[in-house]
Amino acid sequence: MLIKNIRYIVTMDPQRRLIKDGAIFIEDNKIIDVGKNEIYKKYKTDDVIDAKGMVAMPGLIKAHTHSPMTLMRGYIDDLPLIEWLQKLWTFEAKLKPEDCYYGSLLACLEMISFGITTFSDMYLYPNEILKAVEKSGLRAMVSPLIFEKINKDCNLRNARKFLKKKTERVTPALGPHATYTCSKEELIGVANLAEEKDVFIHTHVSETQNEVKQIKEKYGTNPVEFLNSVGLLTDKTILVHAIWVTDKEIKLIAKTGAKIVHCPIANMKLASGVAPVHKMKNITVSIGSDGPSSNNNLDMFEEMKAAALIHKINNLDPTLIPSNYALEMATINGAKTLGLNDTGSLEPGKKADLILIDFRKPHLTPLYNPVSHLVYSCNGGDVDTTICNGEILMKNRKFVLDAGKIMKKVEEIKEDLLKR
Amino acid sequence: MLIKNIRYIVTMDPQRRLIKDGAIFIEDNKIIDVGKNEIYKKYKTDDVIDAKGMVAMPGLIKAHTHSPMTLMRGYIDDLPLIEWLQKLWTFEAKLKPEDCYYGSLLACLEMISFGITTFSDMYLYPNEILKAVEKSGLRAMVSPLIFEKINKDCNLRNARKFLKKKTERVTPALGPHATYTCSKEELIGVANLAEEKDVFIHTHVSETQNEVKQIKEKYGTNPVEFLNSVGLLTDKTILVHAIWVTDKEIKLIAKTGAKIVHCPIANMKLASGVAPVHKMKNITVSIGSDGPSSNNNLDMFEEMKAAALIHKINNLDPTLIPSNYALEMATINGAKTLGLNDTGSLEPGKKADLILIDFRKPHLTPLYNPVSHLVYSCNGGDVDTTICNGEILMKNRKFVLDAGKIMKKVEEIKEDLLKR
Numbered sequence: 001m002l003i004k005n006i007r008y009i010v011t012m013d014p015q016r017r018l019i020k021d022g023a024i025f026i027e028d029n030k031i032i033d034v035g036k037n038e039i040y041k042k043y044k045t046d047d048v049i050d051a052k053g054m055v056a057m058p059g060l061i062k063a064h065t066h067s068p069m070t071l072m073r074g075y076i077d078d079l080p081l082i083e084w085l086q087k088l089w090t091f092e093a094k095l096k097p098e099d100c101y102y103g104s105l106l107a108c109l110e111m112i113s114f115g116i117t118t119f120s121d122m123y124l125y126p127n128e129i130l131k132a133v134e135k136s137g138l139r140a141m142v143s144p145l146i147f148e149k150i151n152k153d154c155n156l157r158n159a160r161k162f163l164k165k166k167t168e169r170v171t172p173a174l175g176p177h178a179t180y181t182c183s184k185e186e187l188i189g190v191a192n193l194a195e196e197k198d199v200f201i202h203t204h205v206s207e208t209q210n211e212v213k214q215i216k217e218k219y220g221t222n223p224v225e226f227l228n229s230v231g232l233l234t235d236k237t238i239l240v241h242a243i244w245v246t247d248k249e250i251k252l253i254a255k256t257g258a259k260i261v262h263c264p265i266a267n268m269k270l271a272s273g274v275a276p277v278h279k280m281k282n283i284t285v286s287i288g289s290d291g292p293s294s295n296n297n298l299d300m301f302e303e304m305k306a307a308a309l310i311h312k313i314n315n316l317d318p319t320l321i322p323s324n325y326a327l328e329m330a331t332i333n334g335a336k337t338l339g340l341n342d343t344g345s346l347e348p349g350k351k352a353d354l355i356l357i358d359f360r361k362p363h364l365t366p367l368y369n370p371v372s373h374l375v376y377s378c379n380g381g382d383v384d385t386t387i388c389n390g391e392i393l394m395k396n397r398k399f400v401l402d403a404g405k406i407m408k409k410v411e412e413i414k415e416d417l418l419k420r
Numbered sequence: 421m422l423i424k425n426i427r428y429i430v431t432m433d434p435q436r437r438l439i440k441d442g443a444i445f446i447e448d449n450k451i452i453d454v455g456k457n458e459i460y461k462k463y464k465t466d467d468v469i470d471a472k473g474m475v476a477m478p479g480l481i482k483a484h485t486h487s488p489m490t491l492m493r494g495y496i497d498d499l500p501l502i503e504w505l506q507k508l509w510t511f512e513a514k515l516k517p518e519d520c521y522y523g524s525l526l527a528c529l530e531m532i533s534f535g536i537t538t539f540s541d542m543y544l545y546p547n548e549i550l551k552a553v554e555k556s557g558l559r560a561m562v563s564p565l566i567f568e569k570i571n572k573d574c575n576l577r578n579a580r581k582f583l584k585k586k587t588e589r590v591t592p593a594l595g596p597h598a599t600y601t602c603s604k605e606e607l608i609g610v611a612n613l614a615e616e617k618d619v620f621i622h623t624h625v626s627e628t629q630n631e632v633k634q635i636k637e638k639y640g641t642n643p644v645e646f647l648n649s650v651g652l653l654t655d656k657t658i659l660v661h662a663i664w665v666t667d668k669e670i671k672l673i674a675k676t677g678a679k680i681v682h683c684p685i686a687n688m689k690l691a692s693g694v695a696p697v698h699k700m701k702n703i704t705v706s707i708g709s710d711g712p713s714s715n716n717n718l719d720m721f722e723e724m725k726a727a728a729l730i731h732k733i734n735n736l737d738p739t740l741i742p743s744n745y746a747l748e749m750a751t752i753n754g755a756k757t758l759g760l761n762d763t764g765s766l767e768p769g770k771k772a773d774l775i776l777i778d779f780r781k782p783h784l785t786p787l788y789n790p791v792s793h794l795v796y797s798c799n800g801g802d803v804d805t806t807i808c809n810g811e812i813l814m815k816n817r818k819f820v821l822d823a824g825k826i827m828k829k830v831e832e833i834k835e836d837l838l839k840r
Contacts, residue, residue: 070782070785070786071786073783073785073786073788073793073797074787074788074789074792074793074796074797075788075789077742077743077789077792077796078728078738078739078742078743079738079739080738080739081738084738106782106785107782109782110782110783113781113782113783114783265729267733268729268730268732268733269728269729269732269738269796270732270738271732271733271735271736271737271738271740272733273733273736274733295796296792296793296796296797297783297796297797298783299783299799302722302725302799305722306729308498308689309685309688309689309726310688310733312688312689312690312691313687313688313691313692313693313694313730315691316691316693317691318498318499318500318501318504318689318690318691319498319499319500320691322497322498323497323498360824360827361533361827362490362526362527362529362530362533362823362826362827363493363530363533363534363717363718363719363800365490365493365526365827365830365831366490366491366493366830366831366833366834367494367831367834368493368494368495368834369494369495369497372494372497372716373493373494373716376494376497376689376715376716376717377493377494377716377717379719379722379799379800379801380783380799381799381801381802382801403782404780406782407780407781407782407785410785410786411785411786411787413786414786414787414788
């Protein structure tokens with residue numbers, strides 16, 4: 001596939017970030033060439049996309065979500081945390097595997113519409129999520145939730161089985177929910193299994209002040225230090241939220257090479273707190289959205305803008321998290337976080353995961369700096385074309401999947417859930 | 421015009437907020453009827469819009485912007501305030517009247533694309549802005565900037581002349597820039613002129629801590645108290661930002677009936693501070709975006725979401741600024757702020773300013789509560805149809821204006837400005 005006449009390529013390759021008037025050549029699922037438009041003459045193919053007026057960039061990488069929670073999108077907002085959680089748990093208790101398949105498939109559809117090509121998921125019924133990812137054409141890391149005392153099926157034995165299910169586009173990992181919901185023995189079991197199978201660990205940490213208080217009372221240490229004490233802090237550990245972390249914990253994370261996923265909108269909506277991202281030097285920080293019940297969409301453009309804004313206002317410093325860094329968090333840092341180092345930038349040899357954004361719009365005019373527009377002016381609806389693993393999943397905003405059918409099915413599931 | 425088969429009408433009429441399966445009948449520039457879908461049988465017309473799958477709501481009202489600043493969109497970001505202002509002023513000094521006409525017209529186009537039907541502007545060359553508004557079909561309050569010591573043409577005499585230019589859709593007002601940029605005599609002159617002509621006053625106040633310090637040093641009072649002392653605090657005063665206001669000043673604003681415009685995204689991007697909106701009981705608070713150089717778009721959906729989020733996180737209270745209130749700020753409160761009481765809600769007798777939003781999208785599925793989706797899930801690109809004063813300005817996202825021509829012209833102006 002040849003994509004030519006691209007207005008700007010935002011490569012996220014540190015060697016040459018921007019290419020004005022560019023072209024990209026793809027063969028099978030790989031990027032073969034990225035350069036000035038003239039390179040198109042080298043390649044003979046009938047499979048050509050004319051990207052006039054468009055900006056090309058790597059597919060966005062959402063490093064944390066709970067995709068089936070689209071089923072609760074807009075069901076509960078603006079409530080005190082305890083009340084919100086109780087309503088959520090009551091609703092979740094009704095979920096069947098098929099519900100999660102369709103909820104996840106709807107999330108995949110939404111992510112395709114917003115230019116996300118890779119996401120990292122952690123939820124109930126991981127086999128259903130895997131099935132939805134396979135159907136959608138996206139790339140994902142899928143982590144079965146582990147917290148046996150809360151849900152007996154979310155145990156280490158089932159997680160171990162799931163690790164065997166690796167596919168070309170799906171990487172299984174382990175998803176211990178958090179230090180306050182897993183037992184110490186369970187967390188040690190996760191650490192051992194992760195080492196044995198050489199897989200990633202995906203966990204929530206230090207999301208609320210109350211959680212930190214609980215762990216301190218129970219174990220006498222802060223949550224990140226506790227994770228370290230049970231062998232769960234390695235360069236394959238993905239820590240989600242990391243809001244109420246001390247400077248000492250930040251150093252510990254940097255030292256071990258663990259990664260952090262920042263979820264600015266969900267953290268604002270649930271009033272959890274603001275992660276000290278500006279202090280997280282020498283740590284790979286990427287962006288997630290959390291579940292669509294605490295956001296309420298999966299748009300990474302909104303999330304990048306929120307990440308760029310919240311640290312400025314929280315520290316009264318307009319220079320923090322500049323647009324370049326926000327874009328890195330949402331692309332190349334996402335790839336590093338998930339260990340998918342052949343994604344996250346547009347470079348020859350990398351996987352063909354890329355998107356085209358139509359800049360011929362009033363809110364993207366005039367154009368001084370494409371990176372500024374991507375972070376501060378775009379929304380997910382500006383994505384015209386989404387390509388993952390060399391396959392077109394959306395073009396001219398038309399999906400390959402039958403979107404109408406999936407949306408109808410999810411509305412039916414919602415009606416049924418309300419009656420259960 | 422008859423709009424039928426509407427999935428939900430979000431009326432913003434406090435008497436009956438939501439109508440499921442509705443229809444709206446419009447004659448000339450007025451709403452005649454709003455009700456259940458069956459009402460369509462009463463009206464004979466060939467001018468019918470089938471709004472299947474859509475949500476109808478009042479056109480959004482942006483209560484503060486500087487529309488020609490689209491010309492500087494993405495030109496400068498992430499800089500210390502002083503450096504940012506210096507670059508901005510250097511750029512602004514090059515602007516000619518025609519530049520501002522096209523900059524403002526581009527802003528109108530963007531606002532139409534995002535479902536805004538009324539905006540309030542304050543900038544240089546108000547005659548050019550008026551011309552752009554007239555051309556666009558939108559409704560606006562236009563305030564000539566007044567700060568003679570900074571720009572000699574921005575004086576009271578010119579402002580007085582501009583007040584005569586009222587049209588069907590344009591309401592002139594007075595735009596004294598701020599307490600630190602206007603002289604005391606100038607502000608007294610504005611107060612007298614506003615009283616004489618019975619017009620609104622549109623001014624920035626207490627945006628930065630430094631501004632408050634300056635006014636305290638110069639006049640011995642806080643900015644809002646100072647405005648009151650020169651007769652500038654009335655029920656026709658529109659105060660923009662109001663970030664660093666004391667509880668005493670909030671009480672004073674409530675007592676005088678002055679209005680407040682909250683600009684959450686610009687306040688975050690410039691790291692100005694967070695206005696204590698949750699304390700502003702008994703005050704009409706609406707939403708603005710400030711200029712597109714400090715935002716960088718004019719999307720009111722982003723702005724509503726930001727307003728709903730920032731107070732939650734800033735006060736660690738997830739119940740603050742619920743979605744209903746964010747939507748009120750962006751519609752009916754905007755109308756009250758600008759004294760345009762025949763807009764801001766869908767009620768018989770009001771002006772036909774309304775939008776249709778296509779909810780047949782993955783990120784707006786499933787649907788429990790349309791208000792939640794409007795605030796937490798939508799973006800401006802979801803607006804399908806924009807109608808102002810009974811005229812269709814966009815339908816199926818196709819503009820009536822020649823968008824390509826306007827965008828091309830603005831790109832040319834940008835290129836020229838970079839060479840001047």
